[in-house]
Amino acid sequence: MPLPIEIVLFIFLLTTAVVIARLEDLFAAAMLTGIFSLLSAGLFTIMDAVDVAFTEAAVGAGVATVFILCTLSLTAKREYQQPTRILPFIVVGITGAALIYGTLDMPAYGDPDAVPHGHLSAKFIEIEEKAFLSQDKHAAEPAQHGSGEKAVGLPNIVTSILASYRGYDTFGETAVIFTATIGVMLLLRTRRREKKVSPPNRDQMETTS
């Protein structure tokens, strides 16, 4: 049986999403996207993904909302009402139907015998559990680890996989943030600095850009 709290969270999430779609007041919608993130962080905690929950709360409800608010202060505060169109409904309907069709052969939620829990993840957990617990016992003699099997031996398995097993992905992920920042700087950055440098330069800039 699903916990009622999950049902409640899903109802809240759905309501928030629908309200975001319908609201014309963009400031309110921006705040609601923050709330949406916060609610989903709650859901992630129930699903045992504490790291993801933490990140989603910090990013979605914190920084992303600030960025959106910054943008709104520079653009319009409200959006115009518009007639409902049919095409988006068709696209969304087909995509959603395809996804639901795909779930029909998926293992049930929480099924401990599902395929993905067996292969790689079981291996990760097995290696790390062994490494960490044996380390616990023989904390005084670190040489104990010459058993040959490569392991990280940290309690938080997510951190171990993130930073070591799949450390290269995380390197790429950091590069993604770097790329986005370069992009934002390319788009928004220079004008103010050039104004500061010297006044004659400024006219030049405005005619050329």
Added chain:
Amino acid sequence: MQWLGLWHYWAVIILMMIGLYIVIARDNLVKKVMGLSIFQVSVIMFYVSTGKVEGGTAPIIPEGGHDLVYSNPLPHVLMLTAIVVGISTTALALALIVRIQEAYGTVEDDELNAIDGAAL
């Protein structure tokens, strides 16, 4: 009856589709970005929900904790990366919107189309 175990996924898919709908149907560019982030968060939810193991705990090994069942840590790792990608995309999209506002004076798609002379 076995479908009862799938309703989590379906709820997540409905959320996803609301996000996608906002992206496609709304004209305001900021609203599109909000839709995009709802879409992405829902996909993250989809992944995380596949990692849940009934009776499991968060994948953090307690001191001396033997024979515990943990939820699948791999989707969590992947989704940490996906969240980062999401915020990066949002930031870049917002920067573009600010520039569009400066160049055109509006961020409504239909008005922008009118200004650009209905070019495709």
Added chain:
Amino acid sequence: MMEQLPALQVVLPLFSALLCLLIRNKTASRLFSVAVSWGCLAIALILLRTVQETGIISYHFGGWFPPLGIEYRIDLLNAYVLIIVAMISAVVLPFGVGHWGLSIPEGREYLFFCAFLLCISGLLGITITGDAFNVFVFLEITSLSSYALIAMGRNRRALRAAFTYLVMGTVGGTFILIGIGMMYLETGTLNMVDIANRLPLAYGSRTVLVAFAFLTVGVGIKLAVFPLHHWLPNAYSYAPATVSAFLAATATKVSYYVLVRVIFTLFGAAYIFETLRFHVLLIPLSLLAMFIGSTVAIYQTNIKRLLAYSSISQIGYMTLGLSFASINGLTGGLVHLFNHALMKGGLFLVLASVMHSIASNEIDDMRGLGRKMPFTMAAFVLGGLSLIGVPGTVGFISKWYLVVAALEKGWYPIAVLILLSSFLAVIYIWRVVEIFFFREPAAEKSIKEAPLSMLIPTWILIGGTLFFGLQTEWTAGVAGSVANFLLGGLP
């Protein structure tokens, strides 16, 4: 050090992008990025030789054995695509050294090159990796940097083009993410080889089918396959000319590579073409792309836009080659990957030179330009001939393989349609060539031939279209063995 080359192939440009931000000087950052791109090309060449001599290279990040860790797995197919990306970047980056033309935003040059290097490393990273999720990460590096680069165009519409691309690209990327997630659900792994080994157990599953659908649609958006091409014309027309040249020659190619990888390595040709009969969908779409792309190209008044639509039709040829699922068809598609990179890269570089000289890409403003800039415009004519597929150019080689593949299968109407669509290319190329050479120049402007730093890169690519049109051993030879390797499972 040799065995570390797979990692360096991607880490080198990525690290260099960081250093570019520290250099801050426009000339230094440009020369530095040129040097890096040449370094990448050297690494790619060594990797190709190594693969040819010793077979598949597998590199384990962090020393973790796959599937636990991330693997770089280089076979002939990636090595071939790596060469294309590295070659184009090595030619495009030095284009116009010393001339700070209109295509690079002033005062932001070092950021521009930083983004450019990131884009290169992302493309190389997608190509080289053997891990499904790693593809997604590097795809986002490429995408984010190309959105920023496209937005650097001088027309304000570049901003909107970039935004449209961003929205579509993000939806596409997220679709790919959904596809990877569903594959993970059925196989429990992310390593491509491991997925390929475990997927047959789940062939009947509806989840696998939907995973394939989402991967294809996601990649299709990035590749601009016919009904999903909406972003491409604006993005290519309004981006800075060198960026168009680079993206047209590499980004779609890498997406095509991903599609080939998904179909032939992950799911297996037998499942896709025999069980799902995917070609029934893909062939009509490819034909539509070929005809609609070319037809719309005929009516364009902006030459960059014309080339963008021509790209859509050329992508149609590539996907057509793929959907034959035969050695000749796949060879045609793969060889066209290289050939189209050469010709579109060259043609867009011509337009960059023209932009430098007359600050316009409207066909009307280019009347009589052939007399003022003979070398530049001659390159355009040769590139155009190659686009049509005249014998002696690379375009002919690709079409030859495609026609042969169609005849082999007994699909005669398709062979005829391939030839017919070449006639459409004749029309749109002739229309502009006529304007360039046989019209009187509009005004008395002093237009000079493009500087050598622009002519040389252009002619390297255009010369390549002639050279590889005659010497087919390297391109068609390699593409043929790749096709053999990929179809090894099929009779």
Added chain:
Amino acid sequence: MREKIILRVVSKAFIPFIFLFALYIQFHGDFGPGGGFQAGVVFAAGIILYGVIFGLDTMRLAVPERLMEYGIVLGLILYGGVGIVSLISGANFLDYDVLNAHDPTHGQHLGILLVELGVGITVTCAMTTIFYALAGRGEK
């Protein structure tokens, strides 16, 4: 926002705790939830809160824009540098085993610590830079 005295006083009291919390997440990520990325975002949130309350000019005095730009690079170089060090030591890229000659597990722990620190620095500086870029556009 300048006149909101309560906001200023309260946030002044709060911000040090935000930073402290960020540091805790940064260095406790091995044992509990958290890590470089989360710490970076929380740290950046603290800086941004400071900027929102006290204005961009005050914020620029506290955290210069140029410093943040270099920080992005520094973090990634720290991350990649760990990889390069393992390359030089004869192992593959990002193989932390070789960081400690005697005990590979300690090498792993050291590697993860450094790498997470790199992520934390980059994320903090990147988020702050993006905020500067977006908010700085609004200054007339």
